[in-house]
Amino acid sequence: MKLARIAMLICCTAAARGQTEQDLADGKATFRSNCAFCHGLVGGGGRGPALNLGRFLHGSTDQDIQSVIQGGVPGTTMPSFEFEKEELANLVAYVRSLSGERSKVKARQLGGDPITGRKIYEQNGCSTCHRIGSEGSVFGPDLTRIGAGRSTEYIRESVVNPSSDIPEDYAGVTVITEDGKHVTGVRINEDTFSVQLRDSSQNFQMFQKDEVQQVIHETKSLMPAYNSLAPQELQDLLAYLDTLRGDLNAGAEVKKEKGIR
Ligand code: HEC
Ligand code: HEC
Known part of the structure; x- marks a missing residue:
């Protein structure tokens, strides 16, 4: 039993690990439930970058991709994940398999x-x-x-x-003041009593809700x-x-x- 585990460890850390169809199918399932929200159903990208271009800013070895998944990318929306070893290996294998259609995708984009x-x-x-x-x-x-x-x-x-x-950090809000003035900006902070926004001249403005006529949450982008x-x-x-x-x-x-x- 123990020997088998060691053998598996060795095989799984090697870049040339032979993936079975099942491993890739498992990796794909993990991807769909954890990553597709940002990277697209088949890695074509979305809120996050495309992963099917054969081009990885953070490195393209198994180890690089694994580090990004485990550590996230600080300062961005790429979160960190904790997966079981085997699940992670299958996921990395699946992510790498996405680059197969590379030339086609690149030419189109x-x-x-x-x-x-x-x-x-x-x-x-x-x-x-x-x-x-x-x-x-x-x-x-x-x-x-x-x-x-x-x-x-x-x-x-x-x-x-x-x-x-619209990224959450850039939701628009319009405040109609007592004297009927409309002030629109990016919502910085809001609680029950007050709302704070940054207007297009980069000024922060703070309003008490009981001192204004209305606070409108924009569904349209400020762009x-x-x-x-x-x-x-x-x-x-x-x-x-x-x-x-x-x-x-x-x-x-x-x-x-x-x-x-
Ligand atoms: C909430 C959105 C989000 C989720 C969920 C997410 N990612 Fe990301 N991911 C990003 C963003 C944004 C980046 C780009 C980071 C940057 O700016 O460098 C990124 C970057 C990456 C990169 C590096 C790409 C490169 O060019 O080097 C990999 C690999 C990656 N993600 C894999 C995954 C995997 C696998 C999952 C699921 C386990 C996942 N991501 C889930 C948003 C997300
Ligand atoms: C009046 C201000 C304004 C102008 C002008 C403007 N943008 Fe924007 N842009 C925004 C705001 C606010 C957001 C965030 C809300 C959203 O995603 O709609 C945004 C979002 C974006 C995003 C998405 C960023 C992300 O990470 O989600 C891109 C790309 C972008 N703008 C490109 C452009 C380009 C290119 C131009 C010129 C052709 C432009 N913008 C002109 C205000 C502006």
Whole structure:
């Protein structure tokens, strides 16, 4: 019994571990119930990045992928998970198996010119609400690493139909004051008695609920929908946003902090 366990340990840590169909099916089931919510049903991406491009920012060995799953990615929505050893191995194997269709996916997603895309970004005033590196505003989410953190499909949807999925940290709220003034911003804090928001000029404003006429929770995004860009413009813009993967060294710093190798 003991010997068998040791043998299994050795076989399971080796990169060349032979997966059976059953292992992959188990990995897929684990993926569907724990990961699909952010990475898509078959890893095509969604709120989280696509995992089927054969390209992993945080490293593509079994060990790298395992570390990301166990440690999460600090400062992002990628959580940490605790799985049984075998379940984890099957999951990693499944994640790696997703890259099979790589070329097809890549060709479809990245048919644009990032340099033109950057101009389109500038011309459309995106930086009045977003920051890339040290430039721009922090009214909306920081886009410095958007290409690493979200799938292209998600980013496309965020641009043409921003209300389709609004991150909780960026929910909009409008306060109608006693004298009828409308103040709209990103909701920073709210309790029974008060609400705090950040307006588009980056000012924090705090209101006592019994001193205002109404507090409206917006279901629409605070970002305008850019749905009249020409298809090629949109494609170029997406190609540009896809190149935004942050500073790889900064990523290494985060890893070091977490003790992830
Ligand atoms: C709540 C959303 C969420 C869930 C659930 C989630 N992830 Fe993630 N995941 C992310 C985000 C966001 C990132 C990108 C982190 C970054 O910005 O570097 C990520 C990154 C990753 C990466 C690294 C990708 C790369 O390019 O290196 C892997 C691998 C990964 N996730 C696997 C998983 C697996 C496996 C599960 C399920 C056990 C899972 N994730 C569940 C949001 C999620
Ligand atoms: C008036 C401010 C404003 C402008 C202008 C604006 N955005 Fe946004 N953007 C936001 C806010 C607020 C959010 C978060 C709410 C949401 O997802 O709809 C957001 C979300 C996004 C997201 C999703 C980020 C994530 O991690 O979920 C992307 C991508 C994005 N914007 C790109 C752009 C691009 C590209 C432009 C220019 C073509 C642009 N935005 C112009 C305010 C703005």
